[in-house]
Amino acid sequence: MKALTLEVTRQYGEATHAACPCCHKRVQMMRIDPKKVSTLNGAFDLDRPYFYCKSCKTGFHPLDEALELAQEVHQYDMQETIARIAAKMPYDEASELFTQTTGLKLPGKHFGHDNLNRIGEVTKLEIVIPDKDEIEQRIDQAKGDSDELPVLAVACDGAHAPPAPKGEEAKGVRESGAK
């Protein structure tokens, strides 16, 4: 993996021209941008060329794409691991367990929380919930030979609730229904 990264880095790191991802025109390198990269396998500094297409007004780092780098310093393997742990326990504990098991320190107290929020922003319910065909297939599977339709339950956790006024409590609603 490391050898491959080095090879890709060498190839892309020395390129003075690159094809624009929008119009595919070859554009000249503008500058070198340093980037800090942190992965479960360790951290390193990367100098990668930056290209800008004037026609499309788009800037891009081809090396980031080739290495499938996240925009953030902490790469997807770290983001996924902390997200999986943080889904099971409070953030403080999650971050402690992460450091104990990986030997890596997280950048701050809020990393676990911010990370899950970022994931939450893109994983809308319509993305997480399987589509109609998939659900029907699952119903068929669950039903088996029985005539009764199975119950479909959808739960959504992680709601933000403002601190409730005295004497009241923040309430959650869970809906489940059968056809």
Ligand SMILES: [Zn+2]
């Ligand atoms: Zn372009």
